Structure formats: structure tokens, C-alpha cells
Amino acid sequence: MQLELSDDGKRVTAVIVFEDKATENARSTIREDVWPGIVALEIGERLNELTHEVSAVLDARAAADADFDVDAAIANILWKEARRYRVSVTINDMHNSEKARERLFDGFDEKVPGGVERRRADTIYLPRLRDWMDAFAARVIAKVEMIASDV
Amino acid sequence: MFDTATSALIRRAPALDGLDLERLPKRLTEAFADIVSARIRMRGRSGEADGTEELAATLAELRRLAAAYEAYAALLPERDNRTAAAFVAASAHQVVTLGFGRDDAVSRIDVAAVSSDVCATLLFLIAEAHADAAETAKRIRPNPDRTGNVERALLIAIRNLAQGRLVEIVRPSLPELDPALQDTAAIALQALQHMLLKGVRRLASQLRSRIDRATEPDGVEPASAIFAHVKALCIEPIEGVLDSGEPVYSLYPGPLHLANLLLALEGDLIATALTRIPTPGNVAEGGWWQILRRMAWARPYLWRNHRDAIASGYLNQGVSSAISFPTGAGKSTLAELKIATALLRGEKVVFLAPTHALVGQTTRVLQKTFNRFEIIGDIDDEVAFDDSYILPGVTVTTPERCLMLMAMQPDMFADLGLIVFDECHLLHPREEDRSRRGLDAMLAILNLSQIVPEADFLLLSAMMKNTAEIAGWLKHLTGRESLTLDLAWKPTRQVRGCVVYPAEQIRELRRNLANARRHHPDHRDPPARVKRELGASPFGLFSLLQTWSTTNRADYALLKLVAERQLLSTGRQGSGDWYLTPNGNQTSGAIAAAAVTAGMKTLVFVQTTVFAEGCVKAFRARIEPVEVALTEEEYRWRELTVEEMGGRRLLLSQGGGRRPSPYGCRQSSWPVAA
Numbered sequence: 048m049q050l051e052l053s054d055d056g057k058r059v060t061a062v063i064v065f066e067d068k069a070t071e072n073a074r075s076t077i078r079e080d081v082w083p084g085i086v087a088l089e090i091g092e093r094l095n096e097l098t099h100e101v102s103a104v105l106d107a108r109a110a111a112d113a114d115f116d117v118d119a120a121i122a123n124i125l126w127k128e129a130r131r132y133r134v135s136v137t138i139n140d141m142h143n144s145e146k147a148r149e150r151l152f153d154g155f156d157e158k159v160p161g162g163v164e165r166r167r168a169d170t171i172y173l174p175r176l177r178d179w180m181d182a183f184a185a186r187v188i189a190k191v192e193m194i195a196s197d198v
Numbered sequence: 199m200f201d202t203a204t205s206a207l208i209r210r211a212p213a214l215d216g217l218d219l220e221r222l223p224k225r226l227t228e229a230f231a232d233i234v235s236a237r238i239r240m241r242g243r244s245g246e247a248d249g250t251e252e253l254a255a256t257l258a259e260l261r262r263l264a265a266a267y268e269a270y271a272a273l274l275p276e277r278d279n280r281t282a283a284a285f286v287a288a289s290a291h292q293v294v295t296l297g298f299g300r301d302d303a304v305s306r307i308d309v310a311a312v313s314s315d316v317c318a319t320l321l322f323l324i325a326e327a328h329a330d331a332a333e334t335a336k337r338i339r340p341n342p343d344r345t346g347n348v349e350r351a352l353l354i355a356i357r358n359l360a361q362g363r364l365v366e367i368v369r370p371s372l373p374e375l376d377p378a379l380q381d382t383a384a385i386a387l388q389a390l391q392h393m394l395l396k397g398v399r400r401l402a403s404q405l406r407s408r409i410d411r412a413t414e415p416d417g418v419e420p421a422s423a424i425f426a427h428v429k430a431l432c433i434e435p436i437e438g439v440l441d442s443g444e445p446v447y448s449l450y451p452g453p454l455h456l457a458n459l460l461l462a463l464e465g466d467l468i469a470t471a472l473t474r475i476p477t478p479g480n481v482a483e484g485g486w487w488q489i490l491r492r493m494a495w496a497r498p499y500l501w502r503n504h505r506d507a508i509a510s511g512y513l514n515q516g517v518s519s520a521i522s523f524p525t526g527a528g529k530s531t532l533a534e535l536k537i538a539t540a541l542l543r544g545e546k547v548v549f550l551a552p553t554h555a556l557v558g559q560t561t562r563v564l565q566k567t568f569n570r571f572e573i574i575g576d577i578d579d580e581v582a583f584d585d586s587y588i589l590p591g592v593t594v595t596t597p598e599r600c601l602m603l604m605a606m607q608p609d610m611f612a613d614l615g616l617i618v619f620d621e622c623h624l625l626h627p628r629e630e631d632r633s634r635r636g637l638d639a640m641l642a643i644l645n646l647s648q649i650v651p652e653a654d655f656l657l658l659s660a661m662m663k664n665t666a667e668i669a670g671w672l673k674h675l676t677g678r679e680s681l682t683l684d685l686a687w688k689p690t691r692q693v694r695g696c697v698v699y700p701a702e703q704i705r706e707l708r709r710n711l712a713n714a715r716r717h718h719p720d721h722r723d724p725p726a727r728v729k730r731e732l733g734a735s736p737f738g739l740f741s742l743l744q745t746w747s748t749t750n751r752a753d754y755a756l757l758k759l760v761a762e763r764q765l766l767s768t769g770r771q772g773s774g775d776w777y778l779t780p781n782g783n784q785t786s787g788a789i790a791a792a793a794v795t796a797g798m799k800t801l802v803f804v805q806t807t808v809f810a811e812g813c814v815k816a817f818r819a820r821i822e823p824v825e826v827a828l829t830e831e832e833y834r835w836r837e838l839t840v841e842e843m844g845g846r847r848l849l850l851s852q853g854g855g856r857r858p859s860p861y862g863c864r865q866s867s868w869p870v871a872a
Contacts, residue, residue, distance in 0.1 A: 052444075090254075091261040096311040096451075098265040102272055103451035106458065107433045109273065111445060117273050118212070126214045126266040 048100055050108065050120070051131070057112075059120035061129040062101055063167075064088065068136045071176050073151055081134055082158050088130070089159065098125060132159050135169040143172050199227035201744055203687035207325070208289075210282040212270055217263075224742040226289055228755050229256050231693050231740040233297045235757035237796040238789060257297050264290035268317060271324055272455055275462035284462070285325035291318035292334060304341040305353050307394075308452050309387050312459075315339075316353065319360045320459040323467060328362075328499050329526065329689040335360035347373040348388050352395040359398060362498045367402035390428055390453035394460070397424035401464055405471045405498055408487055422464050428457040470499045475535070478513040481542045489538045492567055493531070501528055507683050513539050515615075518655040518676055520622075520669040522662040522684040529658050532683075533618055534567050536656050537592060541571050545615020545653075547592040550600060550642060552621045552635070560620065561594045568592065577603065589614075597624070597635075597642040604645050614650040619643065622657040622668075647675050655680075695740035697759065697785060699766075703734040704778065707766065711776050724768050724776055732778070733763030736785055760792050783809050784816075791820035 049063040066084060070076040087093045101124050109115045123129045134152065142151050152168040159166050173179045200208060205223040213219060236253050267287035271280050291314045306313045315337040322331035338357040340350040351373045358366045375392060379385045401421035404410060411418060432454035439446040468474070472494045477486045500508070503523065511517050513535060523529045540547050549564070551557045554576065561575030572590035577599065581587045589610055595603075597619075604611065619625075625643070627636030646653065655672050662668065665684040673680035714728040740755045767781035786802050793800045804810050828836060840846050 091258045094261045094265050095314055095317075098269055099311040099451040099455040100449070102269040102458070103432070103449040103454045104447065105269070106273055106429075106454065107435075107447045107449065108445070110433070111435075118270075121266055121269045121273070122214055125269055126217075126262055128262065 048104060050104060057114055058116050059123055061131050062124045063131045063133055066132065066134045069176060070137055073136045073138050073142055077136060077151065082154065085132055085158050101125060131165045133167040133169065137173045137176055138170045139174045199230055199691050199693045201686055201688045207282050207285055210279050211267060211286045212279050212283055214266060226293065227693055227742045229260055230293050231695065231755045231757060232256055233293060235738050235759055237798065238759055238792045239761055241792050241795040257294055260290040260294050264294065268321060271321060271462055272458040280462065281325045284321040285327060288318045288321035288325060305338045307349055307352060307391060307456055309383055309450055311452050312456050316356055317459065319356060320463060323360055324463045326466065326470065326502055328501055331360040332362065346376055346388065348375065348391045348395065352391050355395055355398045359402065364402040364406050364498050365495060368399055390431060390450060393424060393428050394453060394456055397421045397460060400424055404468055406473060406494060408473055422461060425457045425461045425464065428453060472498055472500050475508060478539050480515055481539055485542045493534060497531055503685050503687060504528055504532055507532055510681055512681055515543065516654065516678045517681060518672045518678065519681040519683055520657045520665045520672060522659055522665040524685065524688045525660045526689045527685060533656060533658060536616060537618065540616040541568060541591050543615060546589050546613050547616045547618065548600060548614060549592055549594040549618045550597050551594060552596065552624050557594050557596060564592055597639040601638055601642045601645065604649065608649050611646065611649050614653045616654050616656060617646050618656045620658045623659045623661045693740055695738040697736045698739045699734040699736060707732055707734060707778055711768065711778065715776050723770065729768065732766045734766055735763050736760060759789055764788055783813060787813050787816055787820060791817065795821055
């Protein structure tokens with residue numbers, strides 16, 4: 048989750064909810080996993096989780112900056128529901144074209160109605176996801192071991 | 199639904215764009231009535247019935263309200279209006295829970311969030327709505343299979359905190375951490391829950407002690423320090439993630455939120471502790487503390503009305519009071535405190551209660567609190583002739599018996615310091631009451647004031663209108679100060695409504711009935727065919743205020759109660775004309791059946807025992823049989839009974855564990871031998 052701030056950094060204009068998915072089947076992940084989660088948030092079903100997460104982020108931010116406007120942030124995010132969504136998903140060759148990427152996020156505007164700034168979709172092209180993940184994990188392990196041996 | 203004091207509190211909530219704070223108490227009541235009537239109408243089904251979309255919009259609005267004000271109460275605890283914010287948030291949570299009918303949700307405190315039952319309970323505590331908090335806490339139920347030991351102990355400790363069972367928070371030993379956990383996040387969560395539990399236990403001990411012990415280095419940490427520590431552990435900045443330099447945090451929102459709510463209530467809750475009441479004048483500190491400690495066992499919190507009374511000098515010697523609090527607002531707590539001051543000054547107390555049953559009950563309650571003093575109820579008649587008899591610490595008796603004792607042994611009352619009269623509205627004789635009770639009660643009071651002019655009076659009632667006048671009279675009677683303690687606040691909430699029918703339907707039925715009368719001039723009652731056509735649709739007219747005194751449409755909500763028309767009944771006038779009657783017993787049965795099917799506990803009041811039996815008898819036909827799954831043990835008992843009795847046909851409860859349940863809840867199908 049990320050707060051979107053006004054230019055002076057004192058006011059929260061919206062909260063951005065992230066839905067980041069690494070998958071080998073992008074469309075079905077979006078349809079069966081991402082959309083229902085977003086719809087639940089939009090109709091208020093997961094509001095408890097969102098409230099506590101937002102309140103934690105605001106708490107952290109307010110502790111670091113005494114001038115931060117908590118009242119306005121609460122009013123904007125929880126009362127006026129200034130909420131935006133960023134869906135990021137891994138794709139392979141099947142969706143690696145403009146048309147296919149468009150189809151991939153088909154229905155986003157129905158699930159999240161309103162201005163276009165509320166919806167953001169990202170893809171990352173990883174044709175061999177498993178191999179990439181393995182390689183990435185191996186590098187992380189190597190790094191962790193290096194840090195551990197330094198201590 | 200909200201009394202004037204609570205409505206005023208709600209209106210003090212922080213302003214939100216587009217929210218009419220002036221109307222908010224009514225809006226919450228309206229939402230409550232909306233949801234209850236929709237549940238009755240839909241009989242617990244969701245979906246197809248009418249009005250569902252509006253209901254969904256109402257629920258969504260309440261959730262936003264709960265979310266915004268909950269965050270406000272958690273993040274801005276130093277604000278004056280946080281109690282108002284907390285109260286509105288908790289009330290909105292409460293109504294939303296009601297909207298979902300049978301609440302099977304499980305209480306939890308996990309990494310991401312805290313369940314709304316726990317939040318609502320703590321929010322009510324922040325708002326000093328102790329009775330609401332205790333009620334809401336009933337919904338805190340750990341999952342028997344999934345909740346870990348530490349989380350379970352924390353949930354139960356919060357429930358006990360709200361219900362004032364402080365001993366049960368501190369008595370159990372701290373649960374062990376589960377060593378089998380592998381996942382780092384789960385281990386961290388458990389450690390945070392463990393710390394929060396320590397904080398709640400510490401808070402309970404602080405609430406039970408007379409003073410706050412000074413914190414020594416390496417000494418006992420106050421609860422607030424523990425909660426603040428949890429907060430610090432829940433927020434970790436991660437450096438160097440974003441190129442813009444904007445901070446990024448790793449968070450544990452669930453435990454952090456809980457720590458915030460506990461921090462918000464900690465200071466105020468300690469200020470409400472009964473154990474902290476300053477020792478009144480001429481009372482020994484040691485004895486006072488002993489009594490407070492016993493009282494705090496069952497009722498550790500002083501409500502605002504109690505604290506206001508004490509602040510205005512209620513406990514001082516020489517101060518009398520007339521108290522008119524509604525039922526459940528804690529008259530007995532105040533009475534016991536005043537009695538304690540008299541006993542500890544070495545004075546005696548006479549407690550007048552109108553009936554023998556109340557004399558017995560009051561005696562038992564007082565004996566429990568004042569275990570070191572002699573409390574006697576119903577003094578024997580022989581005492582009246584025994585001139586060596588000395589009154590015990592507290593004498594609980596009826597005004598009549600007290601009058602008799604005073605006539606025989608006036609000297610016996612010489613060292614009386616306090617006269618308590620419970621249900622003092624008895625002083626006022628009702629018009630139809632031809633007994634001497636009011637007169638006797640008045641004589642008892644007047645005689646006592648003559649025999650012991652130094653004694654203070656404490657007059658208690660839940661039904662006294664002219665409290666100030668009575669207090670004035672006490673002042674005149676004693677020649678000393680007398681307090682008026684009455685209260686617009688009520689510890690319970692009710693939405694009141696009555697069943698009404700559309701006027702055009704009633705007009706039409708009346709026309710039909712008049713026509714039928716013309717067609718059947720020699721019938722005594724309308725023929726069955728006509729009666730079957732006398733259906734009308736019942737609506738609930740709910741008052742959004744506490745009273746029915748306005749004619750403003752906006753102060754009422756009109757909501758459909760049951761989908762089907764209900765049959766009205768008829769009566770016959772002296773002239774022979776037929777007229778419609780409400781058929782209230784049938785209609786109330788139908789509404790009750792719909793409410794029960796929707797999972798709401800329902801009470802039906804009828805005028806006579808005959809009606810009560812009729813209502814019960816008709817009830818079984820009104821509701822669908824509820825499938826009851828027997829547990830294995832119940833099934834074994836059932837089989838054993840079948841074998842013992844010699845066959846299934848001998849069981850009153852037929853079928854394989856199916857039985858109509860009039861309460862809509864799970865009941866074990868207990869076989870009864872015919």
C-alpha cells in the first residue's frame with residue numbers, strides 16, 4: 048500500500064492499493080484472484096483490513112513528520128474513499144503485445160469505476176517465470192549468506 | 199434509540215465532509231430499524247427480497263463511518279472529541295454486525311487486522327460506554343480449532359476487561375509461546391500478542407490497586423509503557439527503497455492498531471477505577487480500601503454518573519441525596535458506597551425496601567460487600583419487645599416493620615447515621631391503591647427524621663420524575679445539604695416501534711365488512727369467507743427519537759415488517775355492526791416467527807396466560823423445522839434411549855434428529871420418553 052501525497056508532502060490525496068502477482072497464467076489470476084479482492088474492497092467487505100493498514104501507515108508517517116495532516120488523511124481515504132489500485136502481473140509470450148495486454152485487464156473499469164487515475168495496470172515480461180524466480184532466489188540466498196558471514 | 203445525553207455525545211464527533219452530525223443519532227437509529235425490519239421481512243434470507251440495494255448502501259455508509267472514526271480514535275487519542283468518535287465508530291460496527299444476522303465470524307488479532315468485535319468493544323470502552331462494551335464483548339469468541347494459545351488468552355483478557363472481570367485477567371498464568379511455529383511473521387505476531395497480553399494484565403492490576411506505583415528502573419512497567427513498546431516494534435522504516443527518498447515502512451498493522459486502541463483507553467479507564475475513589479472525610483483509609491477492594495471484584499468501573507455524584511460531595515457526611523437513575527444505571531453501586539461511609543464512621547444504617555422479596559435480596563447483596571459488618575434483614579417481631587436489642591450495622595426492612603419497631607423501641611435507632619429508601623416512589627400513593635403503603639412509608643421517613651435528626655437520607659428510584667423537588671424536601675427535613683442526582687442517560691438502547699397498517703387498506707376492509715353486514719343481516723359474526731379476506735400489510739413505525747412527542751415525519755421510519763398480509767379480526771358493536779380489530783396476538787406471532795427465523799432472539803408479551811398458551815401452541819406451525827445435527831454423544835444417548843424404551847415410536851422427538859426449534863438456534867434433540 049502506498050500513500051499518494053500532495054506536493055508539499057503534508058496531505059494525503061489518496062491511497063494506492065497494490066495487487067502484485069507473479070504467475071504463469073496472468074488472465075486467470077487477474078480474473079479469479081485480483082478482481083474479487085478489489086471488488087470486496089470497493090463494496091466495503093475488507094474495510095477492516097484496509098482501515099488498520101491505513102491507520103498503521105498514517106501512524107508511522109505522523110510519527111516522522113509532526114506537520115502531517117492526519118485528519119485530512121483519514122477523511123480522504125476512509126470517509127471519501129479516495130482509493131486507487133495498481134495491478135501488476137507477470138506475463139509470458141501469450142500476453143506480450145499491446146492488444147493482449149489490453150485484453151488482460153479487461154473489466155478493470157467495471158470493477159473500479161470512476162476516473163482513469165484510479166486504475167493503473169503494469170506488466171512485467173518474464174517468459175520463463177520459474178527459472179527467473181529460481182535464479183532470483185539463489186541470488187537472495189547468496190546475499191543473505193554473505194551478510195550473515197560478515198556479522 | 200439514543201437518550202439525549204448520548205445523542206449530544208454523538209453530535210460532538212469530528213466533522214466529516216457531507217455528514218450531517220446534527221442528524222447522526224437519528225441516522226444510526228434509522229439504520230438499525232432498517233436492518234432489523236429487513237431481517238424480519240427476509241426471514242434471514244439474503245438477496246431476492248425488496249429493499250436489498252438500499253440496505254447495502256446503508257451498510258456501506260455505516261462501514262465507512264466506523265472506519266473513519268475508528269482510525270480517528272486510534273490515531274488522535276489526545277483530542278477532546280475522541281470519545282464521541284469512538285462511540286460512533288463502535289455503534290456503527292454494532293449495527294453492521296446486526297446486518298449480517300447470525301454472526302459466525304471468528305475473533306482474531308492477526309498481522310493485518312483486528313476483528314471488528316474486538317475493536318468495537320475497545321471503542322466503547324474509550325467512549326466510557328461500559329455497559330455497551332460489556333455487551334459487545336460477548337461477541338469476542340476465539341476459534342476453538344485455529345486460534346493459538348497466546349491469541350486466545352489475549353482475546354479473553356480483552357473480553358474480561360470490558361466485562362469488568364479483572365481478577366480473571368490476572369489470575370491465569372501467562373501462556374507459553376508456541377515453540378513449533380516456523381514462519382518468521384507468525385513468530386513475531388505471537389511475540390507481539392504476548393506483549394499486548396502482558397500490557398492488558400498490567401492494566402488490570404493497575405485498575406485493582408489504590409495508587410500507581412512509581413516506576414523504578416528495572417521495576418514494574420506501567421501498561422502504557424508496554425503498549426508504547428509494542429507500537430515501536432510494529433513500525434520499522436526500511437532505508438533506501440525509493441529513489442525519491444520517501445520513507446518506506448514495514449508494518450504489523452493488526453497489533454499496532456490494538457496497541458493504539460489500548461493506549462487510547464488506558465489513562466481514562468484508570469481514572470474510572472472504583473479503587474481510586476478518594477477516602478471521604480472521617481473515614482479510616484484502611485477500612486475504606488478493604489470495602490472498595492471487595493466492591494471492585496464485581497464492578498471495577500465507576501460510570502460517569504457515579505463520578506459526577508462523588509465529585510459533587512455525595513459521599514460527604516451530612517449530605518443527603520435523591521437519586522433517580524434508570525434501571526441498570528448503577529444505583530446500587532452508589533448506595534453501597536454511601537453505606538460504607540456510614541459503617542466506617544461507626545454509624546448504623548436502616549435500609550428500607552418495599553417488599554419482603556426485596557428485603558431478602560438486598561440483605562444478601564449487602565452481606566456480600568460488607569462481610570465484616572452485621573447485616574440483618576427482616577428483624578423478628580419479638581425484637582420489638584426486647585429492650586436490650588442493639589441494631590446491627592445495617593438493618594434491611596420494610597417501611598411497615600420499621601414503623602412498628604420505632605413505635606415500640608424508638609431508642610434503638612439512636613446511633614443511626616444513614617437511612618436508605620429503595621423504590622422510594624412508594625411514598626406517592628397511586629390513585630387506585632387503597633392500601634396504606636404510601637402513608638406508612640411517609641410516616642417511617644418522618645418519624646426517623648424526628649428520632650435521629652443527624653442521619654442522612656438516600657432516596658432511590660428508577661421512576662421518580664420530581665427528583666429535585668424530593669431533594670428540596672430532604673433539605674427542608676434535615677436542614678442540611680441535599681443533592682439531586684438524576685440522569686438523562688440510559689445504559690441500554692432501544693428502538694421503539696409499533697405495528698401500523700396502510701389507511702387505504704383499512705378503509706377498503708371496512709367497506710367490505712359493512713357490505714358483508716348488509717348481505718348477511720342475520721349472522722352474528724362475519725362468515726368465514728369474509729373473514730379470510732380481511733388481510734392487511736403490517737408496517738413498523740419506528741420512532742427515531744426516544745419519545746413519540748413530535749408530529750414531524752422525519753422523526754419516524756416506516757418499514758415493512760412481513761411480506762404477507764396478516765388477517766385482522768372482527769368485533770360486533772351493540773348496534774350489530776361489525777368492526778375491525780387488530781388481531782394483535784396473531785400478528786405478533788407472525789412477526790415473532792419471522793424474527794426468530796432471521797436468527798433474532800424474540801420476546802412476545804401478551805395480556806393473559808390464555809393468550810400466552812395460544813401463542814406458544816400456534817408457534818410450531820409458523821416456522822420451518824430446523825435441522826438439528828446431533829453430536830456423536832447426543833446420538834449415542836438417543837440410541838440408548840430408543841433401546842431402553844423399546845422403539846423409536848416411543849420418542850416424543852421423532853425423526854433422525856430433526857425437530858422444530860422455536861429459537862432458531864442449535865438445540866440438541868433430547869429424546870423424551872412418552
